[in-house]
Amino acid sequence: MPGISYSDKVALITGAGSGIGRTTAQAFAAAGAKVVVSDIVPVGGEVTVEQIRAEGGEAIFVAADVADEASVRNLVARAIGEYGRLDCAFNNAGISEGNLPGQEWDTEIFMRSFDVNTKGVFLCMKYEIEHMLAQGHGAIVNAASVAGMVSYGAFAYTASKHAVVGLTRTAAVQYSARGIRVNCVCPGAIRTPMVQTAIDQGFGSVIEAMHPIGRIGEPIEVAEAVLWLCSDHASFVTGHPLAVDGGALAR
Numbered sequence: 001m002p003g004i005s006y007s008d009k010v011a012l013i014t015g016a017g018s019g020i021g022r023t024t025a026q027a028f029a030a031a032g033a034k035v036v037v038s039d040i041v042p043v044g045g046e047v048t049v050e051q052i053r054a055e056g057g058e059a060i061f062v063a064a065d066v067a068d069e070a071s072v073r074n075l076v077a078r079a080i081g082e083y084g085r086l087d088c089a090f091n092n093a094g095i096s097e098g099n100l101p102g103q104e105w106d107t108e109i110f111m112r113s114f115d116v117n118t119k120g121v122f123l124c125m126k127y128e129i130e131h132m133l134a135q136g137h138g139a140i141v142n143a144a145s146v147a148g149m150v151s152y153g154a155f156a157y158t159a160s161k162h163a164v165v166g167l168t169r170t171a172a173v174q175y176s177a178r179g180i181r182v183n184c185v186c187p188g189a190i191r192t193p194m195v196q197t198a199i200d201q202g203f204g205s206v207i208e209a210m211h212p213i214g215r216i217g218e219p220i221e222v223a224e225a226v227l228w229l230c231s232d233h234a235s236f237v238t239g240h241p242l243a244v245d246g247g248a249l250a251r
């Protein structure tokens with residue numbers, strides 16, 4: 001990203017084996033960061049690392065399930081063990097399951113969205129903040145969604161992403177005076193495997209029409225927002241849910 005350098009910085013990204021997470025990991029690496037690529041699916045994360053190294057960047061892969069506390073504790077410890085510091089974290093791993101009317105929801109499926117999307121962000125922040133407090137600085141961006149600001153139909157996804165906005169604001173209030181800024185991004189529909197199924201089912205034009213800009217977003221458009229939020233260019237920005245949504249929330 002022009003004008004923003006991450007030389008000598010370390011960035012950790014969860015869910016970096018696909019979609020927005022992969023593109024953001026590549027963007028951090030291209031800007032000079034050492035990148036800790038994490039995902040629950042090793043093959044995707046390893047491909048991301050290979051792609052970064054092929055471009056001359058620096059990255060390692062650490063497998064982690066963000067819904068599992070021991071796994072997240074190990075992830076952050078491995079990042080510190082490898083690079084000795086943690087400047088930026090993009091807590092991006094997320095799932096989108098089910099689009100049924102509320103009374104038809106299976107409770108276990110409902111709770112699984114909270115385990116990954118909400119508890120995952122909580123656990124990542126818990127261990128990242130511990131290290132960032134010790135080093136005296138840090139910048140965290142969480143992956144929320146336009147569904148974190150308004151209802152987007154799906155019960156569990158919408159509720160779990162609203163909770164991410166709440167976690168972000170609360171962490172920002174608690175830690176900003178101690179050198180840690182915490183923000184979240186609220187993407188509209190972005191061209192990744194998460195929305196590809198809906199596009200393949202013929203809903204592409206419906207999804208496009210949700211965005212006044214008239215198209216679906218690209219992963220790099222979210223990545224650039226994350227890099228800006230993590231940088232000193234955003235030094236007075238904290239607790240903010242940043243819409244990257246082609247105007248969807250402006251309706």
Ligand code: NAD
Nearest residue numbers: 015018019020040065066093094143145187189190192194
């Ligand atoms: P994606 O499905 O392409 O990638 C998500 C990645 O998260 C995958 O690699 C997956 O293996 C990983 N993951 C899933 N569960 C995990 C777990 N328990 N632990 C660790 N990793 C796990 O999705 P994407 O579209 O790139 O979405 C990334 C984030 O952005 C998600 O939080 C999603 O909710 C959010 N988001 C996406 C869109 C969109 O339109 N694509 C819109 C708004 C918000």
